Amino acid sequence: MALSTQKVTPETMPEPVDRPTPRRKPKREVTTIGGRTLKPSTLMMGYGYDPTLSEGALKPPIFLTSTFAFESAAAGKRHFEGITGQREGGAEGLVYSRFNGPNQEILEDRLGVWDGAEDTLVFSSGMSAIATLLLAYCQAGDVIVHSGPLYAATEGFIARVMARYGVRYVDFPAGASRADIDAVIARGKEMGRVALIYLESPANPTNALVDVEAVAAARDALCPETPIAIDNTFLGPLWQRPLDHGADIVVYSLTKYAGGHSDLVAGGVSGARYWIDPIRALRNTMGTILDPNTSWMLLRSLETLEIRMQRATANAVAVCDYLKDHPKVEGLGFLGLLPEGSQKDIYRRHCTGPGSTFSLFVRGGEAEAFRFLDSLRIAKLAVSLGGTETLASHPAAMTHLSVPPERKAALGISDNLVRISIGIEDAGDLIADFEQALEKV
Ligand SMILES: Cc1ncc(COP(=O)(O)O)c(C=O)c1O
Numbered sequence: 001m002a003l004s005t006q007k008v009t010p011e012t013m014p015e016p017v018d019r020p021t022p023r024r025k026p027k028r029e030v031t032t033i034g035g036r037t038l039k040p041s042t043l044m045m046g047y048g049y050d051p052t053l054s055e056g057a058l059k060p061p062i063f064l065t066s067t068f069a070f071e072s073a074a075a076g077k078r079h080f081e082g083i084t085g086q087r088e089g090g091a092e093g094l095v096y097s098r099f100n101g102p103n104q105e106i107l108e109d110r111l112g113v114w115d116g117a118e119d120t121l122v123f124s125s126g127m128s129a130i131a132t133l134l135l136a137y138c139q140a141g142d143v144i145v146h147s148g149p150l151y152a153a154t155e156g157f158i159a160r161v162m163a164r165y166g167v168r169y170v171d172f173p174a175g176a177s178r179a180d181i182d183a184v185i186a187r188g189k190e191m192g193r194v195a196l197i198y199l200e201s202p203a204n205p206t207n208a209l210v211d212v213e214a215v216a217a218a219r220d221a222l223c224p225e226t227p228i229a230i231d232n233t234f235l236g237p238l239w240q241r242p243l244d245h246g247a248d249i250v251v252y253s254l255t256k257y258a259g260g261h262s263d264l265v266a267g268g269v270s271g272a273r274y275w276i277d278p279i280r281a282l283r284n285t286m287g288t289i290l291d292p293n294t295s296w297m298l299l300r301s302l303e304t305l306e307i308r309m310q311r312a313t314a315n316a317v318a319v320c321d322y323l324k325d326h327p328k329v330e331g332l333g334f335l336g337l338l339p340e341g342s343q344k345d346i347y348r349r350h351c352t353g354p355g356s357t358f359s360l361f362v363r364g365g366e367a368e369a370f371r372f373l374d375s376l377r378i379a380k381l382a383v384s385l386g387g388t389e390t391l392a393s394h395p396a397a398m399t400h401l402s403v404p405p406e407r408k409a410a411l412g413i414s415d416n417l418v419r420i421s422i423g424i425e426d427a428g429d430l431i432a433d434f435e436q437a438l439e440k441v
Contacts, residue, residue, distance in 0.1 A: 027052065040113045040237075041306040048109030053102075062296045063102045068094040098287040103295035108268075110302050111258070114237030115250050117270035121280055122295060126233065126253025128288040129267030130154050131161075133229060133251060134196070136282040140166030142195035143188040147174050147215075149411050151204045151231065151253075152399060158198070168192065174201065174208035175343060181211075181218045194223045199247070200231040201350075205395045205419050206411055207234070207333045207359060209346040216246025227275050233257070234385075238309040239353035248275045256386030257355075260301045260308050264294050308388065309356075311424040316356035318427040319420075319434060323360060328368075328438045330416065333359030356422040357385045366415040368441045369394055373418060375437035378429060385421030390430060392420050 027050045031038050049060050070076035079095060081087040094100060104122050112120040123129035134157065138144060144158055148171040158169050168191055172184040188194045197219055201210035212230060219226055229249040230242045233256050242250055252258060254266035267290075269279055283289055290298075320334045336354035338344040347354075362369045373381055379390040383399050393399065400413050408414075422430065 043113050044110055044302045044305065047113060048106040060103060060106055060296065060299065062292050064292060065101070066097045068096070097292075098289065099284045100289065101292050101295075103292040103299070104290055107290075107295045107298050107302075110299065111237070111252075111254075111268050112270050114305075115232075115241055115243055115270045117243060117250065117272070119273040119276040119280075120268060120270040121276060121283055122254070122290040122298070123267035123269070123283065123288050124290055124294075125265045126151075126251070126255055126267035127153050127157070129251055129253075129269050130231070131157055132283050132286060132288045133249065133269055133279050134158065134162055134167075134198075136279045137196045137227065138162060138165075138167045139195070141192045142167050143192045144169040144196050144198055145185055145188045145194055146171045146198040147176070147200060147203065147210045148172065149174070149203050149206060149208075150198070150200045151233075152403070154198075154200070154231070167195075174203045174206070174210050175346075176211075176214075177342070178211070178214040178218060181215055182222065185218055185222045189223060194226050197223075197226055197228045198230075199228065199242075200233075201240075201242075202234045202335065202355070202357075204234065205359065205400065205413065205417075207335060207357070209335075209343055209350065211342075211346045212242050212245040212247055212350060219246075227271075229269075234357055235351055235353070235355045238306060239313070239355055240351050242350070243271065245350055248272065249279075254298060255384065257309055257312075258301060258305065258386075259298060260305065260386060260388060262382075262384060262387035262389065262391075264297050266290050266294055266298060308424055309353075312356035312386075312388075312422050313353050315424065315427045315430060316354065316358060316422040319422055319430050320358060322431045323434060326438060328363050328441050330361040330363045332361070333412075358420055358422075360418045360420055361414065362416045362418060362438075362441060364416055364441065366394075366397065369416050369418050372437050372441050375440040376433055377436065378425060378433040379420070385419075387421070388423045390421065390423040390425060390433075392418055395419050 029047055051057055054061055079092055082089060082092055107122055108120040144167060146169055170184050170188045172181055197215060199210045215228060219228055227248040229251055230247045231251045232240055232242055233253045236252060249269055249271040252268040254268050259266060317336050320332055320337055323329050324332055324337060334354060335347055338347055362372050373392055373394060376392055379392045382391045383393045385391060395413050395417060396408060396415050400408060
């Protein structure tokens with residue numbers, strides 16, 4: 001069988017054990033007023049929730065239940081006739097909490113608003129979202145084409161876990177040109193069916209951008225049935241909307257900017273229903289869904305998402321403006337200070353803001369970087385990013401310690417690299433903190 005030309009459809013996926021469960025609809029949403037389309041920041045306060053379904057509670061209660069009662073035996077039968085296909089129209093209402101629940105459904109509706117996505121799923125972590133996506137789309141003999149670098153656990157899952165099930169990969173560097181992307185996809189097609197193109201932009205930890213439009217054009221020319229998934233954790237959902245640039249599935253670690261308070265772990269995928277259905281079926285089977293309590297916390301986070309991301313980004317611009325000319329700073333990897341060139345060109349086409357996570361290269365090596373980190377008084381020394389508080393870490397000695405030296409060198413993960421995620425504190429206070437820490441170097 002010529003696998004590389006086989007259409008990737010839900011029919012070619014492994015048979016799902018459970019079918020998706022459509023929801024009981026809340027009242028009709030108000031999404032326009034007088035011809036004006038309401039903005040996501042407005043919709044975050046109520047979209048997807050109907051108080052009349054919850055005793056009039058203004059905010060959704062947390063639904064701690066593992067199962068949902070049928071209204072009658074006939075309703076239960078009707079439900080199962082729907083999910084088994086014996087009746088047109090599919091299942092009605094909620095049935096079991098491994099498949100979905102009210103808090104998760106409201107959250108999924110609201111997340112989808114930001115990306116302009118038809119359907120969204122939430123997961124127990126960014127990694128469980130990514131793992132469920134990869135397992136849903138790939139089978140033995142398939143090839144994943146991905147950009148590099150990826151978040152270390154994603155790279156490991158593709159290279160080591162998916163390899164155990166006969167799935168191989170080829171990769172191209174994040175900044176690759178159309179010609180280079182074409183060549184890597186062509187190499188992938190020689191190895192087997194290209195089941196998935198997986199991108200991360202900006203990449204963790206280098207901030208390198210992928211030209212999503214060029215990848216989409218290459219896909220259309222070389223493997224038109226293959227979906228493009230992209231990890232949008234660093235800039236999304238505010239500063240980048242990859243579905244508008246040719247991607248099919250957007251992936252998130254919601255632990256970061258979406259959660260935004262460094263107090264929860266969650267993940268998400270969004271896209272057209274056609275692409276999300278196979279992932280939903282596998283999530284139903286595996287139970288990688290997010291719990292109701294964390295979903296509720298995320299609903300709260302989304303109400304302030306725009307102002308948090310705007311403030312953190314304005315702070316990062318101010319801090320980087322101070323750092324860029326400091327004599328003890330060798331360089332900055334900040335999207336707001338890209339020199340003219342192909343990365344700036346991608347930035348202009350794909351992004352509406354630089355975010356607040358960047359690399360700071362301290363003049364010197366590990367000793368100087370450590371002295372800087374240990375001297376910070378406001379910024380906390382911790383991995384992760386996207387919280388209300390400023391965090392700083394040392395990728396070479398922490399998150400990327402196990403990466404071989406040659407790969408670290410190729411990715412620019414040097415001993416003097418400090419990764420910073422700016423929060424929503426006062427910008428002047430943050431500058432004062434960096435100033436006194438650099439004095440100690
Ligand atoms: C870009 C990116 N994707 C995915 C993940 C994994 O997300 P989680 O930690 O929520 O599983 C991370 C975590 O740092 C990340 O930075």
